[in-house]
Amino acid sequence: AQKITQTQPGMFVQEKEAVTLDCTYDTSDQSYGLFWYKQPSSGEMIFLIYQGSYDEQNATEGRYSLNFQKARKSANLVISASQLGDSAMYFCAMREGPRYSGGGADGLTFGKGTHLIIQP
Amino acid sequence: DTGVSQNPRHKITKRGQNVTFRCDPISEHNRLYWYRQTLGQGPEFLTYFQNEAQLEKSRLLSDRFSAERPKGSFSTLEIQRTEQGDSAMYLCASSLGLTGTGLDEQYFGPGTRLTVT
Numbered sequence: 049a050q051k052i053t054q055t056q057p058g059m060f061v062q063e064k065e066a067v068t069l070d071c072t073y074d075t076s077d078q079s080y081g082l083f084w085y086k087q088p089s090s091g092e093m094i095f096l097i098y099q100g101s102y103d104e105q106n107a108t109e110g111r112y113s114l115n116f117q118k119a120r121k122s123a124n125l126v127i128s129a130s131q132l133g134d135s136a137m138y139f140c141a142m143r144e145g146p147r148y149s150g151g152g153a154d155g156l157t158f159g160k161g162t163h164l165i166i167q168p
Numbered sequence: 169d170t171g172v173s174q175n176p177r178h179k180i181t182k183r184g185q186n187v188t189f190r191c192d193p194i195s196e197h198n199r200l201y202w203y204r205q206t207l208g209q210g211p212e213f214l215t216y217f218q219n220e221a222q223l224e225k226s227r228l229l230s231d232r233f234s235a236e237r238p239k240g241s242f243s244t245l246e247i248q249r250t251e252q253g254d255s256a257m258y259l260c261a262s263s264l265g266l267t268g269t270g271l272d273e274q275y276f277g278p279g280t281r282l283t284v285t
Contacts, residue, residue: 052210081271085276090278091257091278091279091281092276092277092278092279093211093259093261093276094276095273095274095275098271098273100271139210139211141210155201155203155213155214155215155216155224155226156203156211156213156274157213158210158211158212159210160208160209160210161209161210
């Protein structure tokens with residue numbers, strides 16, 4: 049089974065609109081972390097936002113927020129007031145395991161990504 | 169520039185040749201990770217180092233792959249007897265290695281794109 053599922057291969061959104069990128073995850077661990085990364089055409093992975101499994105509040109970072117629904121194993125990324133520069137690939141990722149609670153030594157497991165295109 | 173750097177940025181090689189990539193992490197970062205990303209996919213974890221110790225290897229890392237981080241600073245990833253299936257972007261990331269907290273943010277380099285002909 050896929051650990052991270054991103055069901056939207058591509059999305060077109062009008063500039064200034066809000067956009068939600070879906071991510072569901074699969075883990076039996078109680079302690080895990082969820083991450084979103086942006087990858088523009090230049091190829092570099094840019095960290096956007098993080099949610100810990102024990103965090104009670106949804107994470108926010110500027111225009112980015114994470115809609116964390118633990119019971120549904122869902123961690124959707126919401127981008128408010130989209131800009132042309134938001135056009136990129138977006139990846140949801142997870143780090144899991146008991147070692148995670150001690151600082152997270154394992155590698156990240158990524159989804160297949162969503163290609164977001166912002167139209168003027 | 170104080171970010172993660174990788175060299176070379178592009179490598180074209182013939183099948184059967186050996187290649188070596190280098191990653192220079194952010195200077196104070198203890199942990200260094202290698203990932204592979206093929207077209208249309210997310211990055212896949214290969215291995216990671218805590219200082220000079222290689223602590224975890226994915227089953228994706230076949231015997232033809234070897235990684236080192238001899239002095240706990242830069243790292244090299246070598247692929248021996250390259251195959252066409254090795255064509256991918258190889259990404260390096262580093263992190264502080266914080267303990268006692270959930271977030272140990274990984275900072276990625278620009279990657280090395282390998283093409284095996």
